[in-house]
Amino acid sequence: MGEPSAVFLLDCSPDTMSMRLQYRALSRSAPQSSAALPTDKDHATYRRVEGFARDCQPVAAHYQGKRLLHKIDAEKSPEEVFSQICRVLDSS
Template identity: 35%
Template sequence: MADKLKGKKVIFVVGGPGCGKGTQCERIVAKYGYTHLSSGDLLRDEVKSGSDRGKKLTEIMEQGKLVPMETVLELLRDAMIAKADTSNGFLIDGYPREVIQGTEFESNIKECDCVLYFECSAETMTERLLGRAKTSGRVDDNEETIKKRLDTFYSATEPVVSHYEEKGKLRKISAERPPDEVFTDVCKVLGER
């Protein structure tokens, strides 16, 4: 396991729903040859598969709750191993949501090199998500669920941000601006790596 991922960069990508994480990750993949692993996408793919685990995940996601850590770690680990031979590194998008998730990931899979934190106001994120809901068909893009998701995000993520700031691994990027401006800052951070 460790051998397969040796020399590969791991970057946690954190930010609220609708902050633009996905857009920035696509750009990082194109420029740097990283593999973008979104815990949310991995979970949604599992839901679409119709498996028993997928059905349980549907219930949890519709309630705006967080999925059990072991499930997310399994999905991430499997995806990383599958892509290890062809990737320069991994962007772990939307993870960790809690400090314990980060420490478990780092002790069981691989230590992260840094944490990109896309800072964005609740108003901006809500506006973006409601706009996305018109085209995405996602069950979790309605106003009531968005509010729950934002509340969950803020209460769970503050300790994560503090934890990685203390470790000197946090890189804050303002995500209120247009995507090109945000990406300029992302490139500055990745240039440090």
């Protein structure tokens, strides 16, 4: 496949990622409010997110060393995240 021309790291806290994943799972299964989301940091989704963040660090470091890594502030709204990604793609 070859070397990528850009690598994106959607950077957000484990809390944010866990909440978004849980909300997405709930919204697919049945319409519920965000108040129904589990907030316990021992929740399985939260543990998976923490593991993902830890495991992706060597990959991010590899591409950062090659100057291909673009960190995107994923704490922002979906529209702002999309805009950040578009700016990087437009500048490449």
